[in-house]
Amino acid sequence: MDKDLKIIKRKVKYPRIELKTGILTLILPKDRKISPAQFIKRHKSWIESKRRLIEELKQEYKNKKLIQRSEKRLFFLVNELIPLIERKLQIKPKKISFRLMKTKWGSCSKGKTISFNVLMKYLPKHLIRYIIFHEMAHLLVPKHNKNFWYFIQKEFPQYKEYEKALLGYWFLINSEVI
Numbered sequence: 001m002d003k004d005l006k007i008i009k010r011k012v013k014y015p016r017i018e019l020k021t022g023i024l025t026l027i028l029p030k031d032r033k034i035s036p037a038q039f040i041k042r043h044k045s046w047i048e049s050k051r052r053l054i055e056e057l058k059q060e061y062k063n064k065k066l067i068q069r070s071e072k073r074l075f076f077l078v079n080e081l082i083p084l085i086e087r088k089l090q091i092k093p094k095k096i097s098f099r100l101m102k103t104k105w106g107s108c109s110k111g112k113t114i115s116f117n118v119l120m121k122y123l124p125k126h127l128i129r130y131i132i133f134h135e136m137a138h139l140l141v142p143k144h145n146k147n148f149w150y151f152i153q154k155e156f157p158q159y160k161e162y163e164k165a166l167l168g169y170w171f172l173i174n175s176e177v178i
Contacts, residue, residue: 108138
């Protein structure tokens with residue numbers, strides 16, 4: 001079994017694997033008996049390909065420069081972009097908040113509150129716009145399903161490149177800032 005393995009038992013329906021922080025994390029349902037070793041074995045090729053991607057991105061992004069923007073400037077920028085996206089999507093969040101997040105750039109609650117990671121301040125403007133659009137799209141399509149990605153692709157045909165860039169910046173920020 002993996003030496004850097006984190007197992008979290010949570011009230012979820014299906015087990016899943018995450019490598020968002022570079023540490024292999026299994027999210028397992030509380031109420032089901034699932035062997036972590038068998039689960040890892042079954043998904044070994046996916047884990048290995050994701051780890052290769054992470055290493056490639058770390059190399060690709062290690063010399064990138066982070067944007068030096070204050071949190072105040074980030075708040076201003078986000079609040080400038082939100083009305084543009086609200087008009088495009090014809091929907092408004094109930095509340096916008098900012099906080100430090102350990103594993104994601106943003107989140108959208110069932111109560112229509114959108115939270116953004118303050119670490120976005122280090123990102124180029126086009127990626128900030130993408131994150132805002134992504135989270136606001138969740139007001140219309142809550143889950144990351146085919147409909148959601150189709151919706152995202154209409155506005156950002158290159159969304160897979162943006163997702164890859166966000167992962168590259170994630171590891172760069174975590175190595176230089178945190």
